[in-house]
Amino acid sequence: MGQIERGLFEFCGWEMDLAKRELRALGAPVPIGSRAFDILEVLVVADGDAVSKDDLMRRVWPGIVVEENTLQVHISAIRKALGKDRNLLKTISGRGYRLLGNWKSGAASFNGTESSVRTPPADARYVSKIPASISDLIGRESAVAELLTLASAYRVVTLTGPGGIGKTVLASEIARSLLPSVEGDAFFIELVSLQDPNLVPTTLAQTLDLQLQGDEISAEVVARCIGGRTMLLVVDNCEHVIDAAATMIEALVRTCPNVTVLATSREVLRIEGEFAYRVPPLEVPAREEATGTLEHSAIQLFVARARALQWDFAADPEKLLAIAGICRHLDGIPLAIEFAAARAATLGIQQIAGRLDDRFVLLTGGRRTALPRHQTLRATLDWSYHLLLDAERELLCGLATFPGGFTLEAAVAVSGDGEAETALAISNLVSKSLIAFDGFDAAPRWRLLETVRVYSLEKLGVRDEFRRTMCRVTKYFLKLFKPFSEERSLQTALDNISRYRKETDNVRAALRWAFSESGNGVLGAKLAAASSDFWTAISLVSEAGDWAERALENIGEETGSRTEMVLRCALGYALIYTQGMNERGKEVLTGALALARDLNDYDYRQRLTCALWLFSARSAELSDALTYAREYEGAVDEQDVRGRATAAWLVGIPQTYQALHQEAGERLEWAATHYPLENRRTDLLRLEADVRTSSLAHNTVNLIAGGRLDAAILTAEVAIQEARETRQPFVLCVALAWSASFVSLTLNDLDRAQEWGEELLAEASRHGLQPFHAAGLCIKGSLAYRSGGPAAGIEALRTGLAELRNGAYLLFYPFYLCEFAAALQSMGRFNEALNEVGNALLFSEEKGYRWMVPEILRRKADVLRAQGLSETSLIEGLFQQAMAEASKQGALYWELSAGVSLGAFREASVPTVLLPLYRRFTEGLSSPRLLEAKALIEASTA
Template sequence: MSGTRSKRHGGNLPAETTSFVDRRKEIAEAKRLLSASRLLTLTGVGGVGKTRLAVRVAAAVRRAFADGVWLVELAHVRDGALVVHTVAQALEIHNDGGREPLGLLVDVLRDRQVLLVLDNCEHLVHECATLVATVLHEATRLRILATSREVLRVPGEQVLPVGPLPVSEHNGTRPADAGSRDAVVALFAERAVAVMPTFAVGSENKEHVAGICRRLDGIPLAIELAAARLRVLSADQILARLDDRFALLTAGPRTVSARHQTLQATIDWSFRLCTPAEQALWARASVFAGSFGLLAAEEICVSQDLPAGSVVDLLAGLVDKSILIRDDHSTGTRYQFLDTLRQYGQRMLRQAGGLTWLRRRHADWYLHLAERGEREWFGPDQATWLQRLRLEHANLRLALEFCLATPERTQTALRLAAALHFYWHGCGFVAEGRHWLDRALAQDTEPSKARATALAINAHLAVLQGDASAATAMAQEAQDWAQSRGEQTVLAYLVFVQGAIARFSGDIPRAQALLKDALARFEALDELNSTVIVAYVTLVGATVVQSDLARAIALGQYARALCERHGEQWARAYTLYALSLAEWKQGELAQARTHARDGLRGMHTFNDTFGIVLLVERLAWIAGTAGEHERAAVLLGAASTIWPRVGGQPLFGSQHYLAAHEACEQQARRALGNHAYEIAFQRGTELSLDQATAYALGESPQPAPAAPSATNAEPLAPLTRRERQVAELVAQGLSNKDIATRLVISQRTAEGHVERILTKLGFTSRTQLAAWVTTQHESRNP
């Protein structure tokens, strides 16, 4: 899907970079079907415009979805196990808590009024169908708009076939000169102007343009490819060449649809009109997934007959011919195929016998990129590396998949997955990082430094997910190998991991001893990177638990100074989080608030949702201690809606964390009274992530009471969003204690919600409430 992304509340739809022509009938029908069904699949051949139509429909109905419209692009996902991860990432759900991915996705969507757009499902039909069936069953306010060349075959699915744009015939009901007013002719004209600004459809060329559109069966992609040729050919020359070329291609297999043959013939014609060098680059660049940059193309696609110096001009030529889409980013210009054109290039590459060696080059280049990013992560270019790696996410996945599918490359997979550890940790991809490391470790079992390093990194990710048993086993295996080989750097990391395991398992004295040992080892080795800073952060937390606040503050200040000296930003934000904890405990509220807000700005820069919610909570505690109880209640409410997006509960699910959370809530309740507390808490739950961040930073005023919601027409309408969520959990049979754990609220808050729900509905028992919830859903989905 081409286009720049606009960062807005309520979704991630891309801003269109070219005009959208006609499709009024299809848009109206899609909106009608989507209003009557919770699953609508747009089907049709490649290049017919399913994605553009889906995005346009989604934009048209966006206001009907209080929690946003979210596009999930699946064209470049090859591993079916990553479909759920990809959906979660598109929804900005960061699974840092070790939850089963589909269960977490369901929990987040359960009470949300969302439209999910699943684009290009055809190569993952089984996985997409499984996901769709599950989330639609559990999340009753969710609707899904899918695009696929094949239907999903999920119960309740409505299917809207998307055909080519209509073209007028000479013998039709309209005269031939009406062709200039056809949508398909308008599409040709608009795309033509992009390559030839003086072009216009007039009396001298309208028959030729209409003829081109008829010859191409109104298929948008084919028309765009033809229009791009106006740079060197006139409309009558294009039509003549199409007639000549298609006369040779009409004997295709009868099992292939005429429209498919037309599209394939058009692409084949476009390919043959490219220069040999452009053809070679088209085929070779198809090895990329998603978008790619100039440097990668110059390194991966070159050969003796295609030198690096020629690549930039060849890319420009392919852009001019509408084969590639150009997109400019702060990190440089990126290029991307439409998926149909990429698949064609890959078929040419495979036929030429070049696919395997190019995939090797691709994997080696991305290993080099990841290892360079690992070396340079601890420094002033960290944010740039973050953006670059995010743009390369599809290519990193492809490289890992290729290495894991190639027996002699499994150690490359280990090295690549391990080199990305700061990316997995810092960008909220902990679950996906473990997915790749688990697979690589399962396939490459030979003891080696690469395996020991991967074990240590995977053990740390397991700690972050609260999986202490898996972390302990991996750390022990790696330590046995490192000790036998005297690998001191690996041993230092393993001592840190063991200290982290002890810290989050509640063995604070052991944690302190191990973390101090690890830091001493790092210093002796002159090792300094973000992991070392995380070791300091973990030690600060353990020291606070031991009530040695002066020492904790000194450690935090030292770690912050290291970050600032080297320009490190991400670990600095976590250092400020730890420092603010110690300062809050010490009663230094102004300093604690300053550091917490500074840390929150850093977390927001990196889109680290887990870090954001930690600091929103922290600022609630600080506000409560400072006597700002209404503000504390609002922040607690905001945090309660963010926690489910990172796994549903705090990493530190310890007594110390929960005690602080409970104390803040109880203090606010006493000061405000239960009714006023619930009103303030509810206002917090209505804030988006960006609004909650701005409010926590003091950059937005006190949020107004929540306006009456359009969701009043939905099931459970008499209830607020939080009350609906609690009612659903009651209907599932959860106790107040279980509800409190699931929603990261105190048990008393859960009890209060249940009591208010019963009073509001006039019920006296949870059984009545559960039955009512079931009835509401049945009445909406008979």
């Protein structure tokens, strides 16, 4: 088939968007699988003509032989998606199908005989995080075939059924089978260990390595971040967080057109576009069957697992009859069958069969068939548990405290035995299917199936033994995460961050227990302190703050210790990012700095000085910021290049906005040039900033003030490029915000301002960085009014300024107040414009924010000139005052800018005032302001 021009087809509120591959009803996307969409595409471009079944299958599955029932599944999916308009898809008896209605299209056309097929690039590389198969999948051939068809017909397929039925194993097998055709990334998301439903979006973001930041990671934020990426997601064990999981998956389906979800849950999600597939039990022979027993999948599984453990296991007719009885009693549930087979290999079939019978009578009140799923699974687990040796039982219960799986090292810490003994016990438990091997990375890892883990936790109890075990677990993680708590080992910890990520749920469980009524608050406080940098490293600053706050409430005997200092630091940084620059955050950080001084902790003195500097600088308390910067500088050793570069950065930024441009520029340039990049990763964590890119971005203000306009543009470009390389959203937003605002808008380079401003808005929205979202809105508003849309510009600027105020992120504030005033002026709202200019001047005077003063005075004069109600001398005096203030600052560009406005107002000033200023420029001569100056000079000499 030739090409289909990707257009939009519409009929009675329905839209078929071929470019976006979306089916929409009244503008809202309707979930539909990729193959089902392909079928609709063929039918809609056929313009009402019938398309035969053979033709449809040839176009949609080119080169593949498919059964007619596969096509029927997809036709059913389309009709389900069409809902009350399902009759639009008409079956033409003996001929095929056609789509009824006059589907109008502006650009789409159909000029061939085959469906357009998306072909991935030859060099495409995709991420696959689907677990490898541990053993052969037995007895699921028909289920696999059916699910593969369903996965291409529906966006969400939920595998439901009782615990132990094999939902996870089956979903993983389907995902592995789909990998060659996904043309995107594939991830396995485990919800099994979550106790807090609010952590569902966070877990998804972590697994997908989305690196979200900000105070809230919601379903909508995660979905927006994924956007148009093509993904296959296996979301496992949804039932205990069903509402949150349903919300998350629904957001993905609604927002991400190229995401397909396989979910496993004991109950359906009940969301639009979902197909619920109930996983059947394995086939078991009826009681009267005496032959053909091995044809049943349950028997095949039992025999295969027994032979894996006992190579000479012989399935003679007598044994097969006993096995059939066992499988019937276990309702064909794969997990229970594997338990039975594991023990049968050593204890014998007849003995297992007899004991299973007794066990079910005890736990189900005499019911031997159609057992409720919880009772059936509990019976199986109870029986399997009592077949273990005492040492194996103890280890299994101890390992149940690890919801995120465990390493051999962790198991040794819990068991208290030697490595060899513990490894042997784990091997035995694996062979009995009570522990699953979770794959190799830096070290082998195992996990308990959740049903086994919950059962084992119950056996462990809730009193003394549980408390003793959790103490050992918490102490183990305290030791494991110690590298994050010491500067000398922090880099090593970051280099191995993937290892620590695997322990996220385990650390949460340990902290949750420590801060519970029966826990150990002091031990928990120590762990919260040791792991605080870990949470920040994986972009969960707010969670670091939450644990720190709980720890401080339970700190007990650790009051006044390094533990309290670290916790206060973590909480203070979290408050800055989640609540802005409020007094509580400042109080917490000030107390932490006092402890650092008392304890003579050099590392944390630096950290906390930087934190309070950050607090002061963001809220434009420049004198306070400079005080903290000088304190940091005073503690740095002369031989410490890293410390000196950091100090130069800290001092240079407040000096920049105090209009000390010469000294500030020299400091920031030195910091950017001499900062050792090998320290970048650890300092990103310690300082919450990147010294080099931040120095470059802020120095553009000094470069422009000094008239080095080309250098400012080049510096902005370098800052953005290097910020991208850090892969830290916050760092990139700093570079984009300064480059788009203080470079592009100042120099009236609207194309660059739009490009960088749009990227800033997208990045800030994707990662929940509210202050930079506010700056992005202000850039959008400035561009709108400068491009002839003042009403839209005013609205965007008003919203952005309000967000900046609410977050107390004020370094941009006077600049955008002036932009707001200019937008108001362009609509003739002069009094409002003067009011905003007055607010900018008042702010600058109160905060010592001097660098904007010349421009504010010029803008005020410009508003008065446009209003036409003021004395000429007043307006001229303001222009001259602006020039004088700029001259005092050494701000050549702002002096020239005011001189251009004065020259346009009073032509006589051009040769005496403007011309000498213009001649001092050696670069940036093609910038709009200098071209304006040149035009005035040429006109005055004509």
